[in-house]
Amino acid sequence: MTAHPTALPGDQNRALWLSTAAFTACFAVWTIFSIIGVQIKSDLDLNETQFGLLVGTPILMGSLIRLLLGVWTEQYGGRVVYTAVMLSAAVATWLLTFAYDYPTFLLAALGVGIAGGSFAVGVAYVAKWYPEQKQGTALGVFGAGNVGAAVTKFVAPFVMVAYGWQAVANIWAIALAIVGILFWVFAKDEPQLEARRKAGVKPEPMLSLIAPLKNLQVWRFSLYYFFVFGAFVALALWLPRYLIGVYGLDIATAGMIGAFYSVPASIFRIYGGHLSDKYGARRVMYWTFGVSVACTFLLSYPPTEYVVSSMRGPITFRLETGLFAFTVLIFVLGFFMSLGKAAVYKHIPVYYPNHVGPVGGVVGLVGGLGGFVLPIAFGLLNDLTGLWQSCFMLLFAIVTVALVWMHVSIRIMERGVLEPELKKLPELPEMQEIHEPRHAGVLGPHLIEDWRPEDEEFWKTKGRAIARRNLIISIPSLLLSFAVWMVWSVVVAKLPAVGFTYTTDQLFWLAALPGLSGATLRIFYSFMVPIFGGRLWTTLATWSLLIPAVGIGLAVQNPNTPYWVLLLLALTCGFGGGNFASSMANISFFFPKSEKGNALALNAGLGNLGVSVVQFLVPIAITAGVFGWLGGDPVIVKEGGREVPLWLQNAGYIWVPFIVASAFAAWFGMNDLATARASFAEQSVIFQRKQNWIMCWLYTGTFGSFIGFSAGFPLLAKTQFPNIDVLPYVFLGPLIGSLSRVLSGWLADKYGGGRVTFWVFIAMSIGVLGVLYSLNAGSFVGFFAMFLFLFFATGVGNASTFQMIPAIMRKEMDRLMPEATVAERLRQAEKESAAIIGFTSAIAAYGAFFIPKGYGTSIALTGGPQAALVVFLIYYVTCIALTWAVYTRPGGLLYDVEQGGGIKSKTAAARAAP
Secondary structure (H helix, E strand, C coil), X not given: CCCCXXXXXXXXXXXXXXXXXXXXXXHHHHCCHHHHHHHHHHHHCCCHHHHHHHHHHHHHHHHHCHHHHHHXXXXXXXXXXXXXXXXXXXXXXXXXXXXXXXXXXXXXXXXXXXXXXXXXXXXXXXXXXXXXXXXXXXXXXXXXXXXXHHHHHHHHHHHHHHHCHHHHHHXXXXXXXXXXXXXXXXXXXXXXXXXXXXXXXXXCCHHHHCHHHHCHHHHHHHHHHHHHHHHHHHHHHHHHHHHHHHHCCCHHHHHHHHHHHHCHHHHCHHHHHHHHHHHCHHHHHHHHHHHHHHHXXXXXXXXXXXXXXXXXXXXXXXXXXXXXXXXXXXXXXXXXXXXXXXXXXXXXXXXXXXXXXXXXXXXXXXXXXXXXXXXXXXXHHHHHHCXXXXXXXXXXXHHHHHHHXXXXXXXXXXXXXXXXXXXXXXXXXXXXXXXXXXXXXXXXXXXXXXXXXXXXXXXXXXXXXXXXXXXXXXXXXXHHHHHHHHCHHHHHHHCHHHCCCCCHHHHHHHHHHHHHHHHHHHHHHCCHHHHHCXXXXXXXXXXXXXXXXXXXXXXXXXXXXXXXXXXXXXXXXXXXXXXXXXXXXXXXXXXXXHHHHHHHHHHHHHHHHHHHHHHHHHHHHCCCCCCHHHHCCCEEEEEXXXXXXXXXXXXXXXXXXXXXXXXXXXXXXXXXXXXXXXXXXXXXXXXXXXXXXXXXXXXXXHHHXXXXXXXXXXXXXXXXCCCCCCCCCCCHHHHHHHHHHHHCHHHHHHHCHHHHHHHHHHHHHHHHHHHHHHHHHCCHHHHHHHHHHHHXXXXXXXXHHHHHHHHHHHHHHHHHCCCCCHHHHHHHHXXXXXXXXXXXXXXXXXXXXXXXXXXXXXXXXXXCCHHHHHHHHHHHHHHHHHHHHHHHCCCCCCHHHHCCCHHXXXXXXXXXXX
């Protein structure tokens, strides 16, 4: 279906947001029994099966009428049908308070179920306002009205506890009636309906509208929706009862956790629509079913005790899903269900543009039946097996069958089709019978094989938007990587306060090990993007951050945790450090020379902010129960002569939701470039380049100092000035270093990276002398100011050293490949520059280990950090000499580029890196 030519953007937005608000209100009413049903069950003394039938009756009614409402919407327009649905459901909900026994409650529940039919109306109404390329996103936004279930779970328990379930029914009825009236007043009829009325054309008869229902794919497709929507509704209704029965929660708390499931299963439907528009339903459906299989399997596992016979007697242990793990799993399940719901409905307006109402209605009908049948089945299984987890066992069986069926069908469809023809096939086999050439590509692209950023026309029309999207997604992933990498720099300073009895040297080891592992991993990460692809590797690298984040949260709650466990967790924090090398290499492939420098500066500089963010956010997060009872109990510590609670576990837990969101965004939002593929052998040529090793030495002096100072600064300040609470201020150093990297790239562009780097090392030498003087004088103000100056200088040097690498390699290619064409030399320079950028960042990251460890060793051997600082000073002097001798002196490699007018005439070349 294509939008009518008279459909203005303002009218489109009006139709979309009014429909979404209306659907939210309808869904809140439709699931009202998930909360008030608990009290009604108690009042009427219902068994589990009776309760399941009561909760499912509105779902049954809302499902059965969807086909009829969809047909009426096609005939008479969404405005009038939508309003009638809302007013009818509002009246039925008000009359609910007059029910007095189980049969009358069932009768009233049928009336409440009218609200559920609104979905078929809204789908047909919204789809008519948008073109095919935007219908997935639009219907995803509309479908996010599922969040009405969360509204009921959040608010209804408190209203019911305060005023009774009758008040919930009355308030929800009044609210729905008001929304219905507002919709009638402000909504407009679809442009197609207006045009049909003006032309005097009669509505299409019902038999003609329901003709597509004879096609088998409609019913096969409906089965997918039976799980992604039907199971969602069933769990939305069932979860409060499940949580009360399994974990003994009260109704308010159970409702909150139920909402924690319902919100992502609703809001992220918008994202699912966007992903279906951009990347295709097949990919989204595979992820939906695959992750759902894993989640339902874990949730199906009942509490089990094992007895193992050993040489020393029986060993007993117990496996069960705790409340925290259950909440995380149900959140993930809800998220992927939301993506699947959007993917299913992406196809309907594309393949049935003139029958969206009836086809969408029958798909919604089958899905809604899942919401009716499954709660009853859950109750029956509870009565028959006595296992609360039996409901997830049933869902595991359903989604496994759906996944296998879909995969087998796709393989049958693809069998015997030549590779070039595969792209012409529909995303899912259900649509093969009615797939036409015009549908090809509507449901999303795959790997980007044609990538020409240096082609100005390609870059303006297509390339820039894709590159910027990948950069925008890469930055938060890299920021989180730095945050997890540096989290120990804050945690170790608080370990003694919560009962861990470690020496100063042991604490410095914990602060230093993430730097050691992160630097080592960078060596490998720097070669991964051309081998595995930026999208896949960024996703895996981001997911890996959960290991240290969750591990730290668990370990620091018990002072008896063995030291070796903390050492192991400190090593796993290096997963975050390794991500920088792959992230920078990945982004460098997306941008042309003229914008590469700015892109890398933004990616690196804003990513580096993760260090400052962790040192700013963690001291705040550990002083509040951010996750409530889910996050565990605090430890009472003495600070400033008073007792205060400390949730040190939040230092790890606070990153978990952001890591999950960023990993999903990377997988569904980023791209792989065929032109970026290269084997390790092709990249390993950089080990033969002398310039690679020289830049490793210099970049260690800049970035190695930045990351090493960041890791060691909090603990160093704490040990040297124990009477001063430094933790609230230490974030300023990494913040200044990160911002100076972002904002100082123009210096290297204007004056040359070599010359700026030369003066940076002179400034850093002066800064170290200032720190030494302040330590000997016992001046905290001087110590802090000199370290801020050092952080600023390292940021400028980080940008200038990276700016040097592409310029150096372009000159080197002229010498190494004199017979190659200009284009061939440029391509080789770009490939080697990307590899050197990644590898030098790997070597430089060892500064995160050696600097904190240097402080600790110096303090252990001499009683102070001065010896380590003197070693750093000597290192900076060697960097000054090396930069001058190789690059900036007359006759140096960059002298002719950076002197006089050379810079201005080669601005584009100078911008190849930050």
